[in-house]
Amino acid sequence: MEYKTTLTTCPYCGCGCGFYLESIDGRLVGTIPSKTSPVNKGKLCIKGWNVHEFVQHPNRLTRPLVRKNGELQEVSWDEALDYTADKLRNIKEASGPDSIAFFASAKVSNEENYLLQKFARAGVGTNNIDHCARL
Amino acid sequence: MSENIKTKVAELLSSGQIKGFLGLRSNEGHIGPYLFTNEAELDSLVVGDWKNRGDSRYPLNKCLINIACKYPEDTFGVLVRGCDERGLKALYTWNQLNPNKVVAVGIACPQELADACECLKPYPDECVDDEKAKACEQKAVSSIDALAIADRFALWIREFTKCVKCYGCRDVCPMCFCKECSVGSDDLIHTGQLPPEMPIFHLTRAVHMIGRCIDCGLCNEACPADIPLRTLYKKVADIIDKEFQYRPGYTDAKSPLNVL
Amino acid sequence: MTNSIDELENTDCIFVIGSNTTSSHPIIATRIFRAKQKGAKIIVADPRKIQLGMLADVEVQQNLGTDVALLNGIMHVIMDRGWHKQEFIDAHTEGFDAVKEVLKNYPPDKVSEITGVSADDIVKIAEYYATSEASSIVYCMGITQHTTGVDNVKSLANLAMMTGQIGRENTGVNPLRGQNNVQGACDMGGLPGVYTGYQAVTVPEVQKKFEAAWGASLSNKVGLTIPEMMSGVMSGSVKALYILGENPMVSDPDTHHVEKALKAAELVIVQDIFRTPTAELAHVVLPGVSFAEKDGTFSNTERRVLKVRQAVAPMGDARHDWEIIQDISTRFGYAMHYDSPEAIMKEISSVTPSYGGITYARLEGDGLQWPCPNAEHSGTKFLHKGGAFTRGKGMFFPIEYKAPAEVVDEEYPLWLTTGRVFAHYHTGTMTRRAEALNCEIPEAILEVNPADAGKLGIRTGDWVYLTTRRGKIAVKAQLTDWIKESIVFMPFHFVEANANVLTNTALDPICKIPELKVCAVKLEKVQ
Numbered sequence: 044m045e046y047k048t049t050l051t052t053c054p055y056c057g058c059g060c061g062f063y064l065e066s067i068d069g070r071l072v073g074t075i076p077s078k079t080s081p082v083n084k085g086k087l088c089i090k091g092w093n094v095h096e097f098v099q100h101p102n103r104l105t106r107p108l109v110r111k112n113g114e115l116q117e118v119s120w121d122e123a124l125d126y127t128a129d130k131l132r133n134i135k136e137a138s139g140p141d142s143i144a145f146f147a148s149a150k151v152s153n154e155e156n157y158l159l160q161k162f163a164r165a166g167v168g169t170n171n172i173d174h175c176a177r178l
Numbered sequence: 179m180s181e182n183i184k185t186k187v188a189e190l191l192s193s194g195q196i197k198g199f200l201g202l203r204s205n206e207g208h209i210g211p212y213l214f215t216n217e218a219e220l221d222s223l224v225v226g227d228w229k230n231r232g233d234s235r236y237p238l239n240k241c242l243i244n245i246a247c248k249y250p251e252d253t254f255g256v257l258v259r260g261c262d263e264r265g266l267k268a269l270y271t272w273n274q275l276n277p278n279k280v281v282a283v284g285i286a287c288p289q290e291l292a293d294a295c296e297c298l299k300p301y302p303d304e305c306v307d308d309e310k311a312k313a314c315e316q317k318a319v320s321s322i323d324a325l326a327i328a329d330r331f332a333l334w335i336r337e338f339t340k341c342v343k344c345y346g347c348r349d350v351c352p353m354c355f356c357k358e359c360s361v362g363s364d365d366l367i368h369t370g371q372l373p374p375e376m377p378i379f380h381l382t383r384a385v386h387m388i389g390r391c392i393d394c395g396l397c398n399e400a401c402p403a404d405i406p407l408r409t410l411y412k413k414v415a416d417i418i419d420k421e422f423q424y425r426p427g428y429t430d431a432k433s434p435l436n437v438l
Numbered sequence: 439m440t441n442s443i444d445e446l447e448n449t450d451c452i453f454v455i456g457s458n459t460t461s462s463h464p465i466i467a468t469r470i471f472r473a474k475q476k477g478a479k480i481i482v483a484d485p486r487k488i489q490l491g492m493l494a495d496v497e498v499q500q501n502l503g504t505d506v507a508l509l510n511g512i513m514h515v516i517m518d519r520g521w522h523k524q525e526f527i528d529a530h531t532e533g534f535d536a537v538k539e540v541l542k543n544y545p546p547d548k549v550s551e552i553t554g555v556s557a558d559d560i561v562k563i564a565e566y567y568a569t570s571e572a573s574s575i576v577y578c579m580g581i582t583q584h585t586t587g588v589d590n591v592k593s594l595a596n597l598a599m600m601t602g603q604i605g606r607e608n609t610g611v612n613p614l615r616g617q618n619n620v621q622g623a624c625d626m627g628g629l630p631g632v633y634t635g636y637q638a639v640t641v642p643e644v645q646k647k648f649e650a651a652w653g654a655s656l657s658n659k660v661g662l663t664i665p666e667m668m669s670g671v672m673s674g675s676v677k678a679l680y681i682l683g684e685n686p687m688v689s690d691p692d693t694h695h696v697e698k699a700l701k702a703a704e705l706v707i708v709q710d711i712f713r714t715p716t717a718e719l720a721h722v723v724l725p726g727v728s729f730a731e732k733d734g735t736f737s738n739t740e741r742r743v744l745k746v747r748q749a750v751a752p753m754g755d756a757r758h759d760w761e762i763i764q765d766i767s768t769r770f771g772y773a774m775h776y777d778s779p780e781a782i783m784k785e786i787s788s789v790t791p792s793y794g795g796i797t798y799a800r801l802e803g804d805g806l807q808w809p810c811p812n813a814e815h816s817g818t819k820f821l822h823k824g825g826a827f828t829r830g831k832g833m834f835f836p837i838e839y840k841a842p843a844e845v846v847d848e849e850y851p852l853w854l855t856t857g858r859v860f861a862h863y864h865t866g867t868m869t870r871r872a873e874a875l876n877c878e879i880p881e882a883i884l885e886v887n888p889a890d891a892g893k894l895g896i897r898t899g900d901w902v903y904l905t906t907r908r909g910k911i912a913v914k915a916q917l918t919d920w921i922k923e924s925i926v927f928m929p930f931h932f933v934e935a936n937a938n939v940l941t942n943t944a945l946d947p948i949c950k951i952p953e954l955k956v957c958a959v960k961l962e963k964v965q
Contacts, residue, residue: 044197044252046213046245049749050206052736054729055863057615058443058465059738063210064730064749065241067248071730071750075241076346076400078226078234079208081804082443082738086402088464089344089861089878095730096872098750104713104725105754115723120755124762127722128769130705134677140657144667144676147628148683149620151726152734152746154782155759156619156626157634158774159682162763164627165654166772170639170661171676174628176620177583177664177951178689178864206745207803339492340471342464343860345874362877370879372461372489372860402468404475 044068050077054150055090058082064095071095131167140168147174180225182306183257186283188217190255196281199255200238200245202226209234211241213254225257225285232259232291237396239265239352243274255281261295261394263302264427265352268392271432274355286310295395296412299428318409319416334410338380340403341373347383347397347407353390353426360386380410387411388418389433392426440610440821441574442740442807447472449608451479451570453563455505455594456580460489461860463614463739466576479566483508483555484580485855486885486927487920496562499922502853503584503842503956504553509593510839511549512564513600514541521568526602530825533834537596540836552839554922568601572609579616579857583954585843587946592835599832605822615739617864618729622737625793625808626786630661635790651789654772663950664690665943668699678705682759683726687715688865688933691941691952692908709762712867715933725756728868732758734779735801737808741818743796744805842956843944846924850906850958852890853925856937857955866931882932884913885921886961894963901964904928906957909939912964926961930954 048063061080065073074095078085107123108115118126134142145163147156156174163172183201190196191214203212204224214220226234242256258266266282269275284302292300292311296318301310322330348354348361360366361383367375374380391411398408419425422434446452446469460467467490474480474493482494483505491497500508516522517538527534546557567573575598581590591613598604598611615621627633637644640658649656662670664686670676679700690696700706700719708720717723731752737743752758760782764774776782780798787793795810795817806817825832846853861878862869869875884902896902902915904926913928913935921927930937942957 044249046198046241047749048211048213048241049730049747050208050210050745051729051747051749052618052738052744054618054736054868056463057617057620057739058463059618059736059740059742059744060465061208061744065211065244066750067245069750072244073241075211075236076350077208077210078236078399079210079228079803081742082740083465085399086465086468087344087346087400088342088402090863090869090872090875092344092346092349093869093872093874096874097868098728098730099753100712100871102713102871103711103728103753103756104717104723105756107725107755108720108723110721115718115720120757123722123724124765124769127707127724128766128771130721131678131680131707131766131770134705138677141659141661142675142677144662144670144679146664146667146679146681146684146686147623147626149617149623150683151623151759152619152732152779153622153626153737153743153786154734154779155682155763156623156628157782157786158760158763158767158776159680160627160633161652162767162770162772162774163680164633164639164648164656165652166767166770168655168657170630170657170659171667172628172661173630173664173667174620174623175617175664175684175686175689176624176629177949178954336493339489340460340467342460342467342489343878344464362874364877369877370859370861370883373492402464403471404468 048075053091053094055094060087060091062087062091062094071098135167141171143167143169144171147172149174149176180223183225183283183285184220184223186306187214187223187255188220190281191215191217195253196255197249197252199283200242201257202234202236211236211238213245231288235259235396237350237352238262239269242280243269243355246275246279250276250279253279253281255283258282258284258302259287260297260299260301261392264392265394267430268353268390268426271430272355297393316412316416318406319412322409335376337403337405338376339373341379341405342402343372343374344402346400346402350396350400352394352396353392384410384414387414389424389426389435391415439612439740440604441608441612442819443469445608445820446470446574446576446612447476449473449478449572449574451481451566451573452576453481453567453573454490454576455483457576457578457614458484458486458488458857459576459614462578462616462858464860466614479570481563481566485922485925495566496559498555498559498563500553500555502855502925503586504839505581505590506586506593506837507544507549507552507839508555508560509597510541510544510837511546511553511560512567513597514544514549515546515561515564516568516601517541519564521564522600523602526825527600530827531599531832531834534600536836537600537834540838567597567603572606573601573603574609575611576614577612578614580955582951584956585944585946585953586840587951588948589837589840593837596834596837599834605825607820610820610822619736621739621741622735625737630663634786635792648789665945665950665952668696671699671703677703678707679703680707681716682709685714685716685865685867687719688930688936688938691938691954692943693936693939694909695943709759711756714865714867724762725754726759726762727752727756735783741807742805743801743808745798745801843953844942844957846958850960852959852961854904854906854940854957854959855925855927855955856930856941857927859929859931862929862931864931866933870931882913882928882935882937883916885918885927886915887921887923887925888917888919889923890926890961891915891917894961896963903962903964904940905960905962906940908942911935911939926959
């Protein structure tokens with residue numbers, strides 16, 4: 044029996060509302076707005092109140108996929124990561140660093156965005172990195 | 179105040195009477211609901227005073243229902259104020275919680291909080307405190323009652339115009355447990371519309387609070403539009419009290435509307 | 439935002455333009471409601487009728503894409519009546535004379551003809567905004583998603599500077615960021631021209647600093663924006679796309695063009711949590727995790743860095759996104775060895791002056807608002823204090839009104855504008871999988887004015903075709919007078935009635951934002 048309330052930050056609009064995610068034995072069961080969060084102070088919108096619903100949806104991607112014979116097929120992490128790194132390296136060698144471009148993300152964390160642009164710039168050697176700030 | 183609670187909860191946990199205690203915890207500069215399962219954690223137990231007394235209250239009964247659904251055989255403790263205790267009593271009558279599996283640890287509200295809530299009974303029947311605040315006058319309701327009908331209607335329409343349809347009034351409500359909810363039904367109220375249909379959306383909810391609302395005020399605090407929902411439901415409760423001599427949670431009796 | 443969210447409730451006048459705040463940022467609408475309650479004047483300018491308009495002191499529906507004209511008209515009146523703050527202009531800005539010249543061409547009568555806003559309303563807006571003690575502008579994508587997006591924003595800056603409505607508490611210019619961490623993605627250098635904290639890739643000292651920090655030689659050539667990447671793929675100069683948590687097949691203008699580009703690329707890597715329409719076209723799909731399965735930080739619209747905490751374990755074999763990137767980088771040949779998101783934040787604060795004082799330990803409670811340059815700094819509530827602008831003096835830009843890139847004609851006689859609805863978010867990948875949200879709004883609805891609908895025999899609930907120069911879709915219509923005659927509106931969250939099949943890829947020449955808010959469309963009833 045494990046009942047947890049985890050204070051975290053909303054993944055939807057740019058307000059940054061704080062709420063507690065309620066979970067029982069690893070399953071999310073509810074969302075409770077945080078009274079002490081500076082932005083929302085105990086309030087949420089309809090999207091926030093229902094934010095726990097999509098997280099453990101059965102359609103979630105849970106295995107890496109690589110396209111083989113035209114179809115996306117489940118593979119091991121090792122295969123997916125090697126495939127990706129090898130392909131990127133080959134393309135860089137053949138066509139130069141600026142032939143590779145990156146979409147950073149307005150939905151992932153600061154730390155993840157930092158790492159992706161570091162990989163693009165220091166690893167691959169290109170400034171081709173952008174995200175959907177304009178959309 | 180929280181020292182008495184800590185002593186009491188420590189006793190309950192160490193004796194094995196409860197599997198966990200659902201209370202409030204101060205952690206990383208925030209106050210939120212938390213299930214305490216061992217005595218060592220009790221240092222961080224608080225009663226929900228942040229910048230003001232009782233400004234960090236949470237729907238603990240609602241959390242308790244979630245836990246009880248999954249673990250119906252286990253007994254849990256829960257922190258209750260007067261309103262929460264009313265909630266428990268009413269939830270027992272609606273068969274949403276089993277009274278044999280709940281141990282309430284009660285605290286009385288300070289007069290300051292009771293006044294802000296205009297609470298009729300700002301303490302539970304059983305509580306760890308000796309001092310109890312006095313029942314308050316219902317000024318918010320009477321000030322609106324004093325308005326002419328047209329002005330009263332205009333006031334509520336003005337308030338409902340701000341509704342952003344978050345359903346927070348329902349989602350935070352410890353007494354809202356229906357699997358199918360009238361205010362979310364497209365047959366009764368057009369979905370997808372902002373503001374929601376006026377005044378039907380809010381009046382439907384108000385009517386459904388009859389025999390339910392235990393006047394905790396969490397709906398009011400959750401409302402992004404600051405609609406004085408608590409006052410609306412207090413008025414509804416007054417009418418039912420007058421007609422049926424019934425206020426949910428003040429007795430162990432079922433709501434006269436249970437039969438409907 | 440130059441101000442904090444909380445400041446909005448203490449302002450004396452709020453000018454909301456191009457933001458449907460109650461729908462897209464309801465928790466910010468809370469502050470606008472409270473400001474109104476405290477007696478503030480509320481001005482709402484939006485081509486559509488919106489909920490906030492119902493409590494506004496002035497509500498206007500300007501014609502699509504005429505914001506520059508409207509703002510110039512307001513500034514013309516302010517000049518004319520002497521409501522500008524010459525003292526502020528003299529002390530803190532430059533270039534105002536050129537603006538004054540341009541404003542002469544925008545008398546209210548002429549502006550009224552362009553915008554459809556009455557001259558009286560223009561004067562009222564000018565008066566409320568300029569003469570209130572503390573006025574705040576709130577804007578969103580209705581201002582930016584135009585080929586004149588930069589012009590629109592500069593016009594708002596002109597308005598704020600000429601009236602001294604910036605650089606004090608409760609007064610400023612406040613763009614509302616649409617996505618949870620769009621601020622952070624910008625702050626972290628997810629842009630082609632800058633490293634973290636907006637340090638330009640073209641500045642040699644900056645380049646040297648990052649080369650030393652990262653142990654690699656770096657390019658000083660500004661990279662490609664997303665629309666340029668897509669064209670690059672089509673022209674063959676871009677071979678590989680690594681797409682992290684984005685869904686251009688639904689979010690970007692002209693879906694058919696995006697699809698062609700994704701299919702033409704030699705390698706498309708998609709890292710996401712669902713099999714999105716974009717993932718369907720990938721060569722490799724890497725399952726990352728949702729916000730609820732990770733630790734880290736988001737930076738919100740008021741520059742506040744907030745903690746994200748893991749609530750549940752990753753689903754199946756999905757992995758933390760930072761670990762996936764680290765592993766690919768290492769296997770690619772550039773080794774990374776972080777042991778946690780916190781270790782990454784340590785590096786971020788060491789190379790980013792505005793994040794210099796940000797550590798996980800300091801993010802307890804309210805978090806910190808950047809700029810926060812060092813461990814003693816308590817963060818920054820509002821920007822440009824006392825008229826101190828980032829570049830020194832605030833720069834005025836004279837801006838002339840330009841029509842949208844695509845205008846109506848005989849073949850495409852209606853205007854189409856796109857946007858969001860209150861129960862859904864962006865491409866719907868997350869919200870459309872939440873039952874409550876799907877019950878609230880299950881499908882795309884086209885809003886049509888009854889007059890336009892009447893001409894075509896369209897009734898609420900009828901299926902209609904919408905056609906532009908780029909594509910055609912079918913969607914259900916709803917009649918409403920909240921939309922003006924000759925304009926139709928639809929949201930872009932719904933892939934099966936994908937509004938971006940229709941939208942125009944024409945870009946703002948400076949910031950490359952597409953003109954998603956205006957294009958010409960043909961409406962027909964499905965027989």
